[in-house]
Amino acid sequence: MTASHWSAQITAVVVGSDKPAGLAFWSVVIAALFGLELLARRYPERLPSFASVVGHYLGHPAWRAAAVAVWLFAGWHLFSH
Amino acid sequence: MPDGSVPPGRRAIGVATVVVAVAVAAALSGWASGWQRYTWGARFGTFGSAAAVLGLGAWWARARRPWDRTGADGATAGRIRGWGWAWVVVVAVAVTWDVLALLTPPDRHHLTLSALELAERPFHALVFALWLLIGWVLATTPLGRPPLGGEPPEEGQR
Numbered sequence: 001m002t003a004s005h006w007s008a009q010i011t012a013v014v015v016g017s018d019k020p021a022g023l024a025f026w027s028v029v030i031a032a033l034f035g036l037e038l039l040a041r042r043y044p045e046r047l048p049s050f051a052s053v054v055g056h057y058l059g060h061p062a063w064r065a066a067a068v069a070v071w072l073f074a075g076w077h078l079f080s081h
Numbered sequence: 082m083p084d085g086s087v088p089p090g091r092r093a094i095g096v097a098t099v100v101v102a103v104a105v106a107a108a109l110s111g112w113a114s115g116w117q118r119y120t121w122g123a124r125f126g127t128f129g130s131a132a133a134v135l136g137l138g139a140w141w142a143r144a145r146r147p148w149d150r151t152g153a154d155g156a157t158a159g160r161i162r163g164w165g166w167a168w169v170v171v172v173a174v175a176v177t178w179d180v181l182a183l184l185t186p187p188d189r190h191h192l193t194l195s196a197l198e199l200a201e202r203p204f205h206a207l208v209f210a211l212w213l214l215i216g217w218v219l220a221t222t223p224l225g226r227p228p229l230g231g232e233p234p235e236e237g238q239r
Binding site: 018019021022023025026027029030032033036039046047048050051053054055058059060061064067068071072074075076077078079080081 | 113116118119120123124126127128130131135164165167168171174175178182190192194195196197198200201204205207208209211212215216218219220221222223224225
């Protein structure tokens with residue numbers, strides 16, 4: 001039993017390994033991110049905005065530079081690679 | 082403004098700027114969804130967009146007035162409060178999914194973000210717009226926020 005076998009089993013059980021289900025999952029993730037941002041603006045005393053999270057965890061220049069590097073790598077991987 | 086509020090004229094300019102920026106980002110994302118991978122056009126387009134976002138973001142962060150520096154949610158110091166871990170949970174679920182989908186055998190459709198946005202052009206445009214937005218936040222959020230835990234609670238709130 002390889003890791004890919006178990007991965008296939010898990011994804012098959014969860015979503016059936018079809019493209020529409022995968023698109024639905026990622027759409028839900030993106031909607032959740034925007035939903036959290038809206039909630040953060042509605043209830044700022046309870047939930048930080050994405051910018052607040054970035055400022056909190058990535059306030060040091062080295063961490064911010066690392067995050068920008070990851071962001072650039074993601075862009076290269078997703079859109080030009 | 083002595084009370085720290087935004088002057089009406091500047092607010093109108095701000096709204097117009099946001100509308101134009103959203104329109105430009107949407108048009109750019111639609112255009113980007115048509116780029117062919119492994120081409121110099123895609124590379125120049127991607128990293129040119131990144132340079133524009135980072136450059137404009139850095140300029141915007143420097144040009145902002147003090148009333149903008151707290152952010153739209155009024156947070157003064159990037160404090161993680163209450164449900165802040167919800168952000169971490171959503172990202173962790175997405176990363177876990179992507180890793181698992183990466184291991185999917187070749188005879189099944191990969192459910193990674195990259196495979197799906199490659200297969201569906203509208204989804205590609207959506208992901209590109211989200212990528213631009215994340216870059217904008219990285220570029221415009223000020224450095225040097227307080228350490229984890231934020232400010233201590235005020236007297237009477239302990």
